[in-house]
Amino acid sequence: NAGVTQTPKFQVLKTGQSMTLQCAQDMNHEYMSWYRQDPGMGLRLIHYSVGAGITDQGEVPNGYNVSRSTTEDFPLRLLSAAPSQTSVYFCASRGFRGGRNEQFFGPGTRLTVL
Amino acid sequence: GENVEQHPSTLSVQEGDSAVIKCTYSDSASNYFPWYKQELGKRPQLIIDIRSNVGEKKDQRIAVTLNKTAKHFSLHITETQPEDSAVYFCAASIETSYDKVIFGPGTSLSVIP
Numbered sequence: 001n002a003g004v005t006q007t008p009k010f011q012v013l014k015t016g017q018s019m020t021l022q023c024a025q026d027m028n029h030e031y032m033s034w035y036r037q038d039p040g041m042g043l044r045l046i047h048y049s050v051g052a053g054i055t056d057q058g059e060v061p062n063g064y065n066v067s068r069s070t071t072e073d074f075p076l077r078l079l080s081a082a083p084s085q086t087s088v089y090f091c092a093s094r095g096f097r098g099g100r101n102e103q104f105f106g107p108g109t110r111l112t113v114l
Numbered sequence: 115g116e117n118v119e120q121h122p123s124t125l126s127v128q129e130g131d132s133a134v135i136k137c138t139y140s141d142s143a144s145n146y147f148p149w150y151k152q153e154l155g156k157r158p159q160l161i162i163d164i165r166s167n168v169g170e171k172k173d174q175r176i177a178v179t180l181n182k183t184a185k186h187f188s189l190h191i192t193e194t195q196p197e198d199s200a201v202y203f204c205a206a207s208i209e210t211s212y213d214k215v216i217f218g219p220g221t222s223l224s225v226i227p
Contacts, residue, residue, distance in 0.1 A: 033214065040123065042203055042219035043158065058214055059115070090157060094215070101146060101209055105157040 001026050006091050006106035013081040013113045021076040021109050023091030029104075031094040032074040033058070034066065036087040037108075043090065049074055081113045116141040118206050120218030127194050128226050135221045137204035138186040146209035147187050149178060150217075152201045161202075162189070165209065194225045 007022045025032065033048035035058075045058030049068040063085060065077040074093075078085060091106040117140040127133050139147075148163035164171045164178045164187065171178050175194075180187040191198055201222050207215040 035217070040219060042120075043217040045214055045216060048214050056214075059216070100160065100163055101148075102160050102163075103148070103150075103215055105159070107157055 003027065004091055004093050004104050004106035006089075006109050008109060009107065010110050011112070013078075013111065015082060015113060017081050018077070018079050019081065021078075021089055021091075021111075023074045023076065023106060024072050025074075025093040025104070026072065027093060027095055027104070028071060029093035029095040030071065032068070033092050033094070033103075034064070034074070034076045035090045035092065036060065036085075037090060038087050046076065046089075078111075083113045085111065086113045087111060116144060116206055116214075116216040118204060118216050118218040120204050120221055122221060123219065124222045124224075126224045126226060129194060129196060131194055133191045133194055133198070133223055133225075135189045135202055135204070135223070136186060137188070137206075137218050138184075139206040140185070141206070141208075142185065143208050144206040146207050147178070147180060148205050148207075148215070149176075149189050150203045150205065152203065152220075154200070158203060191223075194223075196225050196227050199223060199225045 004025045030051045034046040035043040044060050047066040049055045089109045092103045094103045120137045145166035150158040151161045152158040177190045201220045203220045204218045207213045
């Protein structure tokens with residue numbers, strides 16, 4: 001199993017550009033989520049999904065869109081990038097393993113918006 | 115919605131000493147409290163968790179305690195080693211498959227050899 005994969009690993013955008021961060025998991029988990037990590041602010045939830053066709057907002061959803069057409073994929077779209085969106089983005093999927101309700105994180109995407 | 119606070123933000127201990135990280139949560143409906151460890155440049159990984167039907171859980175050198183009445187929970191690391199140096203995050207959620215997991219801001223732990 002590859003677990004949770006994310007592409008790209010690094011990205012530089014100019015203000016106003018759009019892009020999609022890709023996330024895929026092969027564990028057949030229903031629950032997937034996107035977090036951003038900024039220094040001193042921990043992991044803040046952007047959007048999450050409890051299954052194909054179902055998404056909901058997290059703590060900091062503004063400026064981001066998501067969709068969930070399949071169980072495996074959960075892309076995050078930045079419609080018009082702003083410098084405030086410079087961050088490390090982690091995708092995660094969640095499921096039970098060994099009695100634990102464990103959230104598995106992808107390797108992250110480091111995004112810089114100039 | 116749920117809000118999780120975490121203290122201290124940074125912590126330095128001598129190798130062999132104990133480290134304690136404390137978190138509070140706001141939503142009394144939360145019943146699942148995981149702790150994650152993130153080493154520099156890597157992804158967060160689950161190290162221990164506790165559910166609201168127990169007050170304490172231990173796994174080798176790490177333990178977690180939960181006080182539901184006060185809505186706070188703590189991570190205890192004994193006999194710290196340099197490889198324990200990392201950022202630690204607490205989190206809270208309602209344990210169904212359909213509830214979001216909210217994280218605290220993190221504690222940067224440094225273990226000095």
